[in-house]
Amino acid sequence: MGAASGWTNKSKPSRRINPTPVSAERPLSKPKTCFTSTPVSRSPASSFEAFAAVQEGNLSSVISNSLQEEREMLKKERCKLLHQASSPAGIPFDPCTPTKPSYTRSASLPAESHLVTCANPAKVSCKKQLECLAQLYSSCIAENLVPNIFLELFFVLQLLTSKGTSAAEDGDSDPEISERNRDVSGRQHFESVHNCVYFAVRVLDYQYEIISHLEKGMLKLLAENERIASFSPTLHKRLRQAYESSTAKVSLLLPCSVQSVSFQPETDNRSNFPSDRAFHIFKKQRDIFYELLREWEDNNEKTGWDFERVLGNKIRAMMAHLSATCNHSHFARLFQKQLIQMCKGPVGGGASWGDTPDQDVLNMLGSDNLSRLKRLQERFVVPQSIRGPCPPPSFPGCQQFFRDFILSAGSYQFNQHLMDSLCLKILELNGLTLVEHEHSDGEADMEEQDEKKRFALALLSLRLLAKFLGFLVFLPYRAAEQPTRDLQDSALALRNQTLPVLDILKLLRQSIRDQRSILTIPWIVEYLSLVDHIAPFLDYYRKVFGLLLQVYRLMVLSEDKEMSFLNKLLILAVLGWLFQVPSVPEELFFTADDRQERFVMDAVTSAQALDFVPLVDQQLLYTCCPYLGELRKLLASFVAGSGGKNGGFMRKITPTAAESLAPKASVTQRKLQVDLEQAFFHNQPPSLRRTVEFVAERVGSNCVKHIKATLVAELVQRAEAMLQEKVKEEDVNHDKLLEEVCTHLYEEGAQALIKGREFCKKKGPEAVRVLLPEETSAAVLSSAESIAVELATERACGWLSANIAALIKREVKATFNRMLKVPGFPLAGEDALELRRDCPPGCQHCAPFPSQIINEIKDVLCVAVGPREEGEVVDCVWLECLLGRLSQTLQCRKFICPTSEQQLAKCTVELASLLVSDRVPLSLGIKSPEKSPERLPVKNSSACGLLKLLFSIWKEDFGTSVPVQLIFSKKNMAYLAEAKQREWDLFLFLLHGLIEHELMRTSEIQSCLHSLEELPWPSDFVKDLKRLSRVFVLEHQIEEHRTNPCELTRQSLATVTTQS
Structure with missing residues (x-):
């Protein structure tokens, strides 16, 4: 069957597609020209390709006579496209302008599946010219001479996965087309899919350092790509090595659940209000706000549910009661805190840091398989697309509620107080300082991970707050279309006289001087992404964009090895995305402004410097830049279209119901538990909460260290004895032996969670009793002990469940390497030498x-x-x-x-x-x-x-x-x-x-x-x-x-x- 089907079966779509009418006109999305080529957008060619694919996939189930008219239309359209395209492969070579047809960068041509051409290195023409072009193009990417390096990589991957056609191979047989191609300089270099793939592979080879720092799934797809293997075996080998050594597994789960902000006695009690009436109004508004929030959470995904129609009047009625200034201020603070609590996003995965799996699940799957379970969950709930590699600014998930709330409220007073609250919190978080920790034998200690986690939480919160601040600041000026020239000139003359709400230029200069740009630039980018069409032309924002452009051009990845590579990659990724935002003028990147200031970074590292600390990992990179996942999706779609020839990466998942392995508290019960804890602390002195949190933090940390020193050390000793016995056997594979021993120990490593719970249950109450006053009542003491134990257990078990397998493997591997490095250890026939080199008897x-x-x-x-x-x-x-x-x-x-x-x-x-x-x-x-x-x-x-x-x-x-x-x-x-x-x-x-x-x-x-x-x-x-x-x-x-x-x-x- 496989031999008979040939290319036809291999290129069938992996799932059924229901066709929908597609229009080539996109009035709300204006394509932007890029340095090297046109932007990625939907074109008539790609629309036709989708339609042709649908027709091909459903051909067997449709009466042929009923589609005869459509076939004739497609033939005419295909003939027209072949004459209009700049090359037979359908790849444009000139940047699109408003006067040119807007073809996409897609390297695939609409055609029937039996016409798909297999890329062949032997059929590449113009190799010398393609090599020169690849070097020049790669130099532009390496020197940051393109507005967005990841958009260029997306284009290169489009070339790599292009599906040329046999008709394209024979395109030169048409004398008219051949003559036109010869008249256009350079087009013959990319006239075939073979040349396109060759060029793409060469560029990927030059950009290997960037690619090797991407997430593991992306590296897997590249390492399994047959085109790379056939065109460059060396690059294929390097990619496979990078994949095998990579640990950068990324999760894009974004759980969203309503957890109310706890009552703050310092700011929300009666003494902070001018009258009893104002205090009661605030409490009432708080209750109404959470009713609206829960109603939105229950209904927002229902078909036909409209925010403004259902909640608009309720919101405006609620805001009408916020007459007093203090009420606006308190509600704005509550709004901002709830925004951070719900929308700051995950760190290190979808669940919260202390969310641990069931012990029964852990026993059944093993701690090493939990990541696979999370990836399976992702494939069910994570959106498959985010509108391409350069999506416009958006408000996903829970952010929609807060954006729509602001728009429905329409309150100038509330907006002003909210902007004040956002600015204050941004300045607070932007002053983050980290405590340096010495590395111990290369092992990332819990304290170091806590510092990275604190940085990630601060960065994500800053980006969220800055996005909403930018939304509020530029909201009065936002319009769907660009203003006329006269209106723009008058607006510039007036708005140049106003001061910005937040002096981001000063903060940007200070961050560059203090070497803290890794914290400041990402949130400034979020703020600027919401600008209106006129703001970038204002004198103030011209300076900001000019300074960001200098940072972008000077932050060359191959230079300044002291700064972490991923730190620089994050800054380049967010800046590249900013330069592609529709409201940012495209000429900004290519116009040299003599008025731009020049800056020089301090040679001496500041005590508060963050740029040279490796704070960014792939998880944080992809959380801040989810559009980087489009690179992987492009490769995955190519594999899916190629059937099983690349190893069948895309597999159908049939979900089946499973019985609960153990009773688990529902989301409602957990929310209730959190509310009860908050109510308990509300009725106690603030020092009690600080004491409980301190005990939980220290007991959790000590628990992990105790497990390392006892259980892990014991397992390593047993592994050493097992390795000493087996390593002297003949024809032993060291890597396989190490993997077998570690796998045997993983099952016992699951006992770490049990021992961790026992440790926390024993040590937590002791610490609480020592630190709390002796006069504390028994009931309060008991509740405080229970909360401390629960928090410490979550902290310790969360770390252990995620890291115990890797920790055991690292320690056993270090011990094994030390054994092998002992001179003469595994060698036979050198007894005398071995006696001298071994420890003396009784050592x-x-x-x-x-x-x-x-x-x-x-x-x-x-x-x-x-x-x-x-x-x-x-x-x-x-x-x-x-x-x-x-x-x-x-x-x-x-x-x-x-x-x-x-x-x-x-x-x-x-x-x-x-x-x-x-x-x-x-x-x-x-x-x-x-x-x-x-x-x-x-x-x-x-x-x-x-x-x-x-x-x-x-x-x-x-x-x-x-x-x-x-x-x-x-x-x-x-x-x-x-x-x-x-x-x-x-x-x-x-x-x-x-x-x-x-x-x-x-x-x-x-x-x-x-x-x-x-x-x-x-x-x-x-x-x-x-x-x-x-x-x-x-x-x-x-x-x-x-x-x-x-x-x-x-x-x-x-x-x-x-x-x-």
Whole structure:
């Protein structure tokens, strides 16, 4: 069947489509021209393609005679389009202007499915020209010379997924079309789908860094794309690696439920109102407001329900009672808080941070499969499209209620008080400061995640408030059509004399200077997206747009590596979207204004700087820029249209009802519980709420740390034992072995939630009882304990359910890598070597960590090299103890890896070089005896003792070769050359020790000394070096007569030291 169906079956739509009349005229949406090509919009070609696809899909079920007339019409239309299109593939090459037909950037041509052409690299023509065009186009994207980099990537993906036709391949057979194509420069380069795909793949290769930072689903579709695999195997391999290493799973769930704002005694009690009447009016208005809100929530999705018709009169009647100024102010504050509570959007997924799954669900699916359950939920409830890659500003979800409320109320007083409240909250949130936390072995601690979460909540709240502020500020001037020239000139003359409600220009300049643009620019973009047609031409807003344009052009992704890549990507994404908003003039991007101010960012990072902190992840990027998901949808639709040839990514989901695994509180019950908690805190002192929240935060954090230190540590130890047994087996695949062990442990990792609940239930009440006054009544104490336990459990279990699997895998992987890095660990046939490199019998693994020893030796080297304070010395006894602890660390192989061992070897060689050059200020701690010709000075005796310890450690304890040749490097010999009194006896003692302990051969030392003589040293140093070399050779010729190396050294070099 597959062979018989050929292309016909593969290109059938994956679902039935009911055709609806489509008009090419779009009076309310004016396409905008872009830097490289026309905007993505609906065209006659694409409308025809959809109609043709419908007809093809329903062909078998319709009587052929009844559609004969439509077929004739389609043939005529198709012929006309082939003559009108700029190329046989239907791809326009000139930007659309009002005088040109508005064809889209779509690279697919309306045609029957059996005419779809398979892209073939061998059929690409004009490769050199296409390569030049790809490089030029990619440079424009990389240097931010296009208004929106993601719109260009969308266009490139359209080229990649273009469905050329066999008729297009033969288009040149028509002499008239061929002649017209030859007359138009450059059009022949994209005359076939093969050229289009080649160009797209080349551009994607150049823009790989941007693509690799997108979400995982997008990378999966690119990695599975057969066209990329056939046109560029290298890019295909890189994309597959990026997909496998990516953890950027994005959720776009937007739950919306009404939770009323709690009563605030500080601002809403009777003392804040001028009279009892005003206070009672506010309470009544508050009740009416929530009645309206719940009515909207219950009915807004019903067919035929209209906001203005049902609620308009009720809202205006309610607003008529808000006569007093204080009532307007209080209601505006309530309106703003309710707006934030309902519409700020999710962080890290659809559910709230503390929303944990049922234990039965977790046991059945495993914690690792919860993300799949969330993605399945997304496919049922998330809208499939948001009107293209550059949608106009909108008010989705719950935001519709607040927008329609403002429009129906039509109250100037309320709007003014609401703008004041919004400005005040924006200024408060814009001053966000974060506490820096040190990283612990690369693990993102809970406190760091809390800071990122706090930033994300602040950013989303700022964008929401700024959107409504912009809506209110520009509401009086908004119009569907652009005003006439005379009206625009008079409006400009008048509006240039007014001051803005919020000085966003000052805030923007300050954020750039303080390096906080990642927080400020996104909400300023939301504010400006609601401008009317005249506002961008005002002097004030010209400066704002000019400054934003400079930021956009200077924020090149390939430069300034200190700033987080995703931070820059978010700023570029929101600015690119702003430049495509219909009310923003398109010439803004391409017109250079000499009046634009120049700015220079401070080189010194401010203490409050946020730009260089990696605060943005893919979840926040896609939450702020949901239109980036259109890139994935474009690729997914191509896969769906190609049937199962790309792995069948699009699968039909048949929902079936399942019995509840456990009784779960309904949404109404949870709302009631929240209201009861708020009522409880309302009747208690504010300090009680702060205490309960503090206890919940600390107990939750301590719970996670306790689970890490107990359950996770125990699982890692068991995993280590399992890995040690299996890793020595023959033909073992390390990655597969690691995955098997981790999968086995995931089931037991689910116990973390049970242990977490037990921990919170035990520690929460104890902390509450300690912190609350002893006079607190038993009932209040019991309620406070219950709330604290519940909040702490939500906090801890929420983190554990989302991260326990990844945490176990990370810890086991780190342990496994450490095992593999131990030299000789898994190798067979090296028993003797393995015995020496394993821990000694009965080792308790209590030796100091290699990093600790490295730091202590470096401290000694810093004192030796200087500069150092007067009287700063190194105690000889302490240094001997340090070398002893170094020996213990090297003997216990548990925490030793090749890198740390090599670093220790280099540090000890450096220490030996400084000892023989007398650069280490040793403190002897004893009274120096009188010197005699038969004995070395006490100081040199101490140095000899330290060198002997080093010889023993180099010989016995190191499992890797020690680079003792570095002693003869130019840098280390310069220490000896700079010494006021050169210690040649110590140096010769060092040479003898290297030979005796078989660390170097005599010939190697002679060669090193000979090489040193050829370097440009002071003349006296060269003479001494030559004498040393002769003495060294002479001593080894009479080696059998040597007794004590130190004594013989003193006797042999008497003349050398005297002359030095």
